[in-house]
Amino acid sequence: xxxxxxxxxxxxxxxxxxxxxxxxxxxxxxxxxxxxxxxxxxxxxxxxxxxxxxxxxxxxxxxxxxxxxxxxxxxxxxxxxxxxxxxxxxxxxxxxxxxxxxxxxxxxxxxxxxxxxxxxxxxxxxxxxxxxxxxxxxxxxxxxxxxxxxxxxxxxxxxxxxxxxxxxxxxxxxxxxxxxxxxxxxxxxxxxxxxxxxxxxxxxxxxxxxxxxxxxxxxxxxxxxxxxxxxxxxxxxxxxxxxxxxxxxxxxxxxxxxxxxxxxxxxxxxxxxxxxxxxxxxxxxxxxxxxxxxxxxxxxxxxxxxxxxxxxxxxxxxxxxxxxxxxxxxxxxxxxxxxxxxxxxxxxxxxxxxxxxxxxxxxxxxxxxxxxxxxxxxxxxxxxxxxxxxxxxxxxxxxxxxxxxxxxxxxxxxxxxxxxxxxxxxxxxxxxxxxxxxxxxxxxxxxxxxxxxxxxxxxxxxxxxxxxxxxxxxxxxxxxxxxxxxxxxxxxxxxxxxxxxxxxxxxxxxxxxxxxxxxxxxxxxxxxxxxxxxxxxxxxxxxxxxxxxxxxxxxxxxxxxxxxxxxxxxxxxxxxxxxxxxxxxxx
Amino acid sequence: xxxxxxxxxxxxxxxxxxxxxxxxxxxxxxxxxxxxxxxxxxxxxxxxxxxxxxxxxxxxxxxxxxxxxxxxxxxxxxxxxxxxxxxxxxxxxxxxxxxxxxxxxxxxxxxxxxxxxxxxxxxxxxxxxxxxxxxxxxxxxxxxxxxx
Numbered sequence: 001x002x003x004x005x006x007x008x009x010x011x012x013x014x015x016x017x018x019x020x021x022x023x024x025x026x027x028x029x030x031x032x033x034x035x036x037x038x039x040x041x042x043x044x045x046x047x048x049x050x051x052x053x054x055x056x057x058x059x060x061x062x063x064x065x066x067x068x069x070x071x072x073x074x075x076x077x078x079x080x081x082x083x084x085x086x087x088x089x090x091x092x093x094x095x096x097x098x099x100x101x102x103x104x105x106x107x108x109x110x111x112x113x114x115x116x117x118x119x120x121x122x123x124x125x126x127x128x129x130x131x132x133x134x135x136x137x138x139x140x141x142x143x144x145x146x147x148x149x150x151x152x153x154x155x156x157x158x159x160x161x162x163x164x165x166x167x168x169x170x171x172x173x174x175x176x177x178x179x180x181x182x183x184x185x186x187x188x189x190x191x192x193x194x195x196x197x198x199x200x201x202x203x204x205x206x207x208x209x210x211x212x213x214x215x216x217x218x219x220x221x222x223x224x225x226x227x228x229x230x231x232x233x234x235x236x237x238x239x240x241x242x243x244x245x246x247x248x249x250x251x252x253x254x255x256x257x258x259x260x261x262x263x264x265x266x267x268x269x270x271x272x273x274x275x276x277x278x279x280x281x282x283x284x285x286x287x288x289x290x291x292x293x294x295x296x297x298x299x300x301x302x303x304x305x306x307x308x309x310x311x312x313x314x315x316x317x318x319x320x321x322x323x324x325x326x327x328x329x330x331x332x333x334x335x336x337x338x339x340x341x342x343x344x345x346x347x348x349x350x351x352x353x354x355x356x357x358x359x360x361x362x363x364x365x366x367x368x369x370x371x372x373x374x375x376x377x378x379x380x381x382x383x384x385x386x387x388x389x390x391x392x393x394x395x396x397x398x399x400x401x402x403x404x405x406x407x408x409x410x411x412x413x414x415x416x417x418x419x420x421x422x423x424x425x426x427x428x429x430x431x432x433x434x435x436x437x438x439x440x441x442x443x444x445x446x447x448x449x450x451x452x453x454x455x456x457x458x459x460x461x462x463x464x465x466x467x468x469x470x471x472x473x474x475x476x477x478x479x480x481x482x483x484x485x486x487x488x489x490x491x492x493x494x495x496x497x498x499x500x501x502x503x504x505x506x507x508x509x510x511x512x513x514x515x516x517x518x519x520x521x522x523x524x525x526x527x528x529x530x531x532x533x534x535x536x537x538x539x540x541x542x543x544x545x546x547x548x549x550x551x552x553x554x555x556x557x558x559x560x561x562x563x564x565x566x567x568x569x570x571x572x573x574x575x576x577x578x579x580x581x582x583x584x585x586x587x
Numbered sequence: 588x589x590x591x592x593x594x595x596x597x598x599x600x601x602x603x604x605x606x607x608x609x610x611x612x613x614x615x616x617x618x619x620x621x622x623x624x625x626x627x628x629x630x631x632x633x634x635x636x637x638x639x640x641x642x643x644x645x646x647x648x649x650x651x652x653x654x655x656x657x658x659x660x661x662x663x664x665x666x667x668x669x670x671x672x673x674x675x676x677x678x679x680x681x682x683x684x685x686x687x688x689x690x691x692x693x694x695x696x697x698x699x700x701x702x703x704x705x706x707x708x709x710x711x712x713x714x715x716x717x718x719x720x721x722x723x724x725x726x727x728x729x730x731x732x733x734x735x
Contacts, residue, residue, distance in 0.1 A: 369690055373658060376687040379710045381604035387712035388611055409712075416710035420689075 037333075041326040042319070049315035056311055060304035065265045068223055068280035068293045072263070075217045075225050075291040076282040082213055083186075083287050086203065087167040089122060090188040094201045103130065103199045104192040112139035124209040126183065130190070131158070131200045144177040152176070156231075161187035161200055169287045171229040172207060172246060182207045182243050184235065207242035210235050223278075223295035228255055230288030254281040258290030267297060361430055368423050375419050382412040414546075421548035425533065428476065428555050438474050440467040440513070444502055447481040455489050459496060465503035468511055470580040476556045477580070483549040484515050484576055490543055491519035491574070516575040521568040530566055553578070595621040595727060597650040599631040599667065600685075601659050608712070609654070609685075612719035618727060623650065628662025631655075632670055635677055649680060652726040655702075657686040657693060665696060672701035679733040681726055 093099065093115060102111035108130050115128050119142065129140030135153030152158055160168035167188040175183050183204045189197035214225045214236045227236040232250035236242060249255045251271035257264065258281050265280035276297035283290045386409045390402060397405070444467055452460070470477075485500075492498035501516040522530070522537045529535040531554040534547040553576075557564040561581045568574035596618070600606050606624060613622065625631035637647040653671070657664035664684065671677045683704040684697050694705050706722065709715050 369688070372690060373686070373688045376708070376710055377602055377605065380608065380687070380708060380712070380715065381602075383710055384608040384611070384712040384715060385604070388608075413711050 037330060038323075038326045041329070042322055045315075045319055045322045049311075049319065053308065053311055053315070057304070057308055060307055061301065064301045064304050065278065065280065068278065068295070069263075069265045069282070071217075071223065071225070072265075072280040072282040072291050072293045075214060075227075075293070076284045078213060078217045079210075079227060079284045079289060079291060080287065083169050083284065083289075086124075086186045086205065087169070087188070089125070090167055090186045090201060090203050093118065093128075093203075094188045094190045100190060100192065103190045108139040108199070112141045116141045118203075124205050125203045126181065126206045127177075127204040129202050129204075131202060133162075133197060133200065135200075140177070147177040150176060155185070157185035157187040157202055158200070161189060165189065165197065169289070171231045172233050172235045174246060175204065182246060184210075184229065207235055211238070211242050214238070223280075223293045223300070226292040226294055228258065228290045228292065230259070232256075232259055235289065252279075252292070254279040254292055255290065257281060258283050258292070259288075270294070270296075364426065364430060368426060371419065372423050376416060379412045379416050379419075383409050386412075418546050418548070421546050421552070424479075425548055425552050425555065428479075428552060428559070431473075431476070433476070433559055434473045435471050436474065437469055438472050438477055439469050440477070441465075441469075443474065443478055444481055444485075447478060447485050448502075451482065451485050451489060458493075458498060460489070460492075460498045460500065463499075463501040463503070465501075467502070467504055467513060470511065472560050472580050473556075476559070480553050480556050480578070483553050487549060487576075488515055488517040488519065490545070491521075491538075492517050493543075494520060510579055512577050512579050514575050514577045516573065518573040521570050521572050521574045522566075523570050524568060527566060527568075531564070593621055594623045594648055595651045596723075597623050597625060597631065597634060597648070597653045599625045599628070599653065599659065599664070600656045601626055602656070605656070605708070608715065609719060612716040613723060615716055616720040616723055618720075618723040623648070628659045628664065628667045631659075631667050632662060635671065635680075636674075649677075651681070651732055652722075652730075653680055653682045654685045654722070655682055657684060657688055657697075665693075665700065668697060668700045668702060681730065681732070683722060683726065685722075 096114065099111050099114050102108070102114070112128065112130055118128055119125050127140060127142060127144070129137050129147075131137045131152060134151065135155070135158040136149065136151045138148060140147060155170070155173065157168060157170035160170055167186065170185040170187060172182060172184045174180050181204075183206055186203045186205065187200050190199040190201050192198045210227055214227055215238065217225065224238045225236075226234060226238075226249075228249050229235045232248060232252075232255045234240065234247045234249045237247075240247065249271075250259070253268045254264075254266070261283055263282040265278070268277055268279050269275070270277045273296070278295050278297055278300040280293040281290060386405045390397070390405055390409075394402065441464070444464060448462060448464065452462075488500045489498070492500065495518060499518040501514075503514055503516075505512045505514065520538070520543075526537050529537065531550045532547075533551040536545060536547040538545075554564050557578050557580070562579040564576065564578035566574055566576045596613070598606065598609060600609065610622065623634060625634055631653075634648055635650075635653075655664050655667060659667070664686070668682060668684070671680065671682055678701070681703040682701075683706060684702050685706050685708060686693070687708045689707050697705055704722075706718055709718065
């Protein structure tokens with residue numbers, strides 16, 4: 001890439017950056033951006049369509065115009081040929097030997113007789129006559145009355161032929177002889193043997209024939225072909241009667257141009273209709289006449305206009321499509337921005353909620369702290385003072401009084417336990433769950449060892465399977481085992497031999513641990529109350545307890561994503577099952 | 588400074604019930620001869636350091652063991668502990684925190700500050716009496732105190 005190119009690329013990059021800066025700020029697209037983007041997407045389409053329209057317009061117009069020019073040219077050539085033919089005829093007539101001889105001898109009447117059949121042979125020659133060199137008509141055929149002896153030296157044909165000293169096609173004029181047709185004349189000198197002119201032979205052609213010839217040339221191209229003579233008078237016009245009034249057309253600019261010998265095509269104002277016209281014009285060379293191809297501007301370009309309309313429709317469709325596209329893009333961008341805002345807002349809310357939760361946890365923490373400390377003190381006082389009462393004032397108390405005090409004391413102790421367990425329970429929900437690999441077998445073994453020590457004097461048979469390890473919080477899981485094992489010990493107290501089995505089953509891809517005892521069991525009808533806080537299925541005097549142990553177990557297991565349930569029969573022992581962490585809890 | 592201080596036990600406790608119970612327990616174990624009660628942290632510090640503060644002055648005392656509750660008005664138990672353990676003169680006096688709080692943070696902080704023992708006051712009076720007896724027997728009779 002040479003320097004010029006890289007410079008251009010660099011500038012493009014700068015431009016792009018500046019555009020992006022205009023459109024975007026830190027928060028995303030600015031408010032003006034949609035409009036700008038819309039215009040940005042739309043403008044190339046608009047530019048392209050405008051350009052194409054202009055180009056197509058130019059081309060089709062040029063084509064239509066050139067079509068007309070060709071037509072003018074063809075017409076001009078046709079007229080020139082006809083004139084040429086006319087001149088040839090005139091010359092050949094004028095140079096007929098016998099005719100010349102008669103003219104030279106002055107026998108003009110006879111001479112003209114020879115040409116009497118000409119109008120029949122050449123229908124477009126309406127009349128022929130002979131005039132002397134001064135312009136006076138002496139013989140004609142067909143013979144018209146009151147015309148012989150009239151001088152026509154002011155006629156154009158006379159002046160022209162005299163000027164040329166050769167054949168001449170005249171202007172159009174209204175002839176003097178009756179019927180007074182509009183004609184034009186082809187005049188040619190009649191020469192004698194030595195080549196000196198002795199008379200002028202004039203062929204008159206009715207303008208009607210011109211009109212015929214003109215109309216014959218045009219086949220497909222729309223437009224009128226107008227023929228004007230060397231004076232600018234209309235010789236043939238498709239809308240005018242050839243025998244009507246002769247119209248001077250020099251007011252038309254193309255005619256003026258024609259008279260200067262110019263050819264061309266353009267848009268001009270018609271002096272007849274005052275409307276705009278497309279006119280192609282070409283002189284009939286050598287004869288000074290001219291051909292115009294006229295058409296009102298509005299009708300001049302049907303093909304072009306149709307094409308342009310199709311173009312407009314096509315571009316309208318494209319434009320519409322682009323608008324839709326632009327709209328979709330903008331909508332998408334707006335959507336994105338909205339989503340981002342939404343996300344930001346949600347994040348903010350989340351942060352706020354986290355902060356609130358943190359604060360709530362801290363409050364709870366502080367609350368638990370005071371509970372654990374401040375509630376125990378009065379309990380201690382109750383227990384202590386009632387004890388002192390019992391110890392030192394037993395004398396003044398009856399047996400019943402002593403029993404009552406004992407009840408009070410026991411309740412105080414009970415309440416202390418309740419407080420402890422409630423605190424544990426509440427802490428469990430707040431503590432973060434540490435997930436590590438827990439050697440469940442070892443854990444169970446340790447718990448048994450610790451709790452067994454407190455059950456001295458009892459016959460206990462324990463069967464402990466090789467429990468597979470799992471993922472969880474070791475401290476919390478230890479609590480689970482402690483509670484379950486303690487229960488097992490507690491509810492088998494009345495059995496002579498307590499049998500406790502700890503094992504596991506593999507069900508549907510997950511490990512289910514269980515602890516089974518042969519204790520007093522419970523009624524399955526109330527199984528759903530098992531894990532509720534403070535709910536007990538046995539009398540307090542039979543089996544002590546606060547009713548929080550199993551609630552703690554359930555809370556811990558739930559936090560690990562597992563399930564806990566139990567099956568039992570009254571007086572036939574109970575089995576407690578639990579999973580840790582569902583499918584991915586244990587390997 | 589007295590050679591053999593008449594005060595053997597400094598009990599720092601704001602709760603009058605707990606004071607009474609503790610005294611009762613000590614009495615049961617014949618350990619109440621020389622007990623001084625401080626009802627808050629400021630009194631405790633005043634007792635140990637005397638009126639002049641940390642410097643040498645009259646009224647300083649050196650008990651054989653200080654039984655310290657944590658929740659005290661005016662000057663907090665942990666603050667007292669800090670002061671006792673940071674002063675070279677009093678650093679070697681055994682301090683036993685005797686409190687109802689089982690909170691982990693209290694236990695940890697106390698040990699970090701150099702407490703010699705941390706006992707949680709049981710609700711059950713029997714147990715409380717046992718605990719006090721054990722405490723008293725240990726710190727007053729078994730433990731070798733440092734002579735100043």
